[in-house]
Amino acid sequence: MSHLAARLWRHRGISGSLLLTPPMGWFVFIYLPALVVLLITAFWTVNSFTGVIERDWSLDNFVYIFSSHTYRDIILRTIVMAAAVTITDVVLAFPVAYYCARMASARIRILLFLLMLLPLWSMFVGPMYAWRIILADQGILNGLITSVGLSPLSISYSNWAVWIVFSYMWLPFVVAPTYAALERIPESYLEASGDLGGRSWRTFRKVIMPLAVPGVIAGSIFCFSLTLGGYIVPSLLGGPGSDLLGNVIFANVGAANNLPFAAALGIVPVVVMAVYLFFARRLGAFDMM
């Protein structure tokens, strides 16, 4: 045993490869091939009479996606939804993360994290139905609104409902990295800013914000990509006019049985994410890693 430990100590490379083998194996042998198959499938078509996949190279799927109003709208709606949810979550997450990182006692911090992570621990579908009850026309939210004398909202089974529930679901994914970035800022930086005449706003703008940006962007990447691919929320809380890429792809795989078309649609979020990551990198989001 000690012999093995000594050998590992002498050859650091071996320890490194041992640690990396399982995830790398998964990545190389499962994830990448799946992606390649997706890419290839997207250039095939389905015979509309027989329902058989025809393995001839063609751009038909993409031409159809980008020439059809319906699909262009869905893509645009998905991107706008992902952006809206991301902005909402960043705005909501920052104060919470700041409070947890720099003001809360250890006990309060743990309690707040528990509350935030709770929706992720419960079965995913449970909270969805809770939100249906809350947002329904005769639901809890409208009950509260009418009780203070305002006219009720009609947001159930709409883009509003999808936006609210997505924002709720992905909030912890933005809070966690933002918290990590804020927690890493030494107290002495804030003291130095004050010492040099910087009031709270200046300290926030010039010291805290720039140092928190990498964390915020990391969180936004989670949030944006999760929304791009989310299909349960639009399926259960959306209605007419709130189809997103995720549930449309799901419908094409299942109901329509058009796998090549679903694959072509599936390429879209991959490309959008690549563009997003490119700009995040330009903003310096990965410099601090």
Added chain:
Amino acid sequence: MNATNAVSDNSSPEDSVIVRLQAVRKLYGDMVAVESLDLDIRRGEFFTLLGPSGSGKTTTLRMIAGFERPSGGHVELDGVDITDVPPFNRDINTVFQDYALFPHMSVAKNLAYGLEAKRLPRKDINQRVDDALRMVHLEDHAGHLPGQLSGGQQQRIALARAVVNQPRVLLLDEPLGALDLKLRQHMQVELKRIQQEIDTTFIYVTHDQEEALVMSDRIAVFNKGRIEQMGEAVELYERPASEFVANFLGTSNLIDLDGKRVMIRPEKIRLLVGTEARPADSWHEQAATVQQKVFLGPSIRYLVRLECGTELLALEQNVTGFSNASAIMRGSRVRVAWSRDSVYEIPDTNR
């Protein structure tokens, strides 16, 4: 306001008080960090708060900076009560122990930070940043990020970032602690030069007694949240007010002599061999055995045992080099001698 007048009327400008702590105390829950402290720091002096960790020296500095609020008492700057003034409104700047340089800003941006907060014209900011960089010999590094600098360079930038604001008082919280010995000694001289050049009051916190001796005009020795003794270096060294001060500043022999508790500094004890006579007849002389000999380079340290069993440290200049090497060895019979002036009776500290 009356206090302000009293200060400016009664003292000459160079002797006037710039920072005054009046009955300042700091509690953390039940723990007393600083016990009712009275302290006057004079304009333009290099004042050092010296003490072991947990003695309250850093807490005192942080109360002057405004990072900690005193639990009681008052802090005055130039006769004005600043106890409730936040740090950003105090004309005081700090050099932090970890430097606290903003890692995402260039050196020049770091230096300009305080001046921009004061909304100085861009031209003046650039001028002062250039001057400050020249002062610390880093004018070529304006565009670097702090992470690209060595520890010593970062330390100098931290100093320049504070000095560039031309504060009335500069606070330094163990600024040399992270540097290696050679660099630290170099920076001690450098700090003193800069302090004299810009003619600003420096308040310096350290646990390193040598550092305190090298730079300070006056030193306050802290112990358990109180000032044990305050004065010039030579005063503290030759006339320590307590055993704590005698031990904390330099090395000392604390022995019972004729029923009194006295201190003899090791370098004041001479070792005599053979027929060697004592320097003067008035000197006290006694037989002893060498227990231990340590070669330190510039000096040699001996541990000797008197016949009564008391052990003493003696420090001799290494003036003879190799020829001395065999003269006194472990086990040698020698005589120790000291001038009667070198024997200092420590005041009874059980006050």
